[in-house]
Amino acid sequence: DIQMTQSPSTLSASVGDRVTVTCRASQSISSWLAWYQQKPGKAPKLLIYKASSLESGVPSRFSGSGSGTEFTLTISSLQPDDFATYYCQQYNSYSGTFGQGTKVEIK
Amino acid sequence: EVQLVQSGAEVKKPGESLKISCKGSGYSFSTYWIGWVRQMPGKGLEWMGIIYPGDSDTRYSPSFQGQVTISADKSNSTAYLQWSSLKASDTAMYYCVRRKQGGAFDIWGQGTMVTVSS
Numbered sequence: 186d187i188q189m190t191q192s193p194s195t196l197s198a199s200v201g202d203r204v205t206v207t208c209r210a211s212q213s214i215s216s217w218l219a220w221y222q223q224k225p226g227k228a229p230k231l232l233i234y235k236a237s238s239l240e241s242g243v244p245s246r247f248s249g250s251g252s253g254t255e256f257t258l259t260i261s262s263l264q265p266d267d268f269a270t271y272y273c274q275q276y277n278s279y280s281g282t283f284g285q286g287t288k289v290e291i292k
Numbered sequence: 293e294v295q296l297v298q299s300g301a302e303v304k305k306p307g308e309s310l311k312i313s314c315k316g317s318g319y320s321f322s323t324y325w326i327g328w329v330r331q332m333p334g335k336g337l338e339w340m341g342i343i344y345p346g347d348s349d350t351r352y353s354p355s356f357q358g359q360v361t362i363s364a365d366k367s368n369s370t371a372y373l374q375w376s377s378l379k380a381s382d383t384a385m386y387y388c389v390r391r392k393q394g395g396a397f398d399i400w401g402q403g404t405m406v407t408v409s410s
Contacts (some may be wrong), residue, residue, distance in 0.1 A: 234396035
């Protein structure tokens, strides 16, 4: 089974900061990687798919990059609505392993 | 509007059986894979398995194989997740998801909270 490792687990940042979250796969997944945002008590929301494609309706301050085993999610200028937990997910073949999550907190 | 609507919260005792549902609308239900994701209290997301309603082809995460059964009724646009004998460790929020063409989960149900307690 492919394992996904996110870092950091928690990130403290201020409004306007540039924020980067990293995700590593235990083996190559090409570009089959998605990023999700989850707020407390809510279902996750798809932000990025195929490593760098922005889902419709998602603000352009979110971006994704990487391929193979190393991926990043970047928020160019953190907004109050962005304080949440972020998960990466590989979807190589029919499996769909998630990373353990990165909580973005207010500094 | 494309949406997945899940059945309501459940409170069960250990050893009981349970089947929760997820009804799709606003799109061709038979032609998109539907998955299930577990989130235990205060924890992260775990992929459980996925089904193609068109032919009921089903794939399970190794962690959940044999522990749950995923099924679908394409005539009713509904997918199901069931347990034959619940344990306290099955207490969690369960989400159904639509797998978009290409593989990411673009539509999420609202979640079904399952509580197993004696």
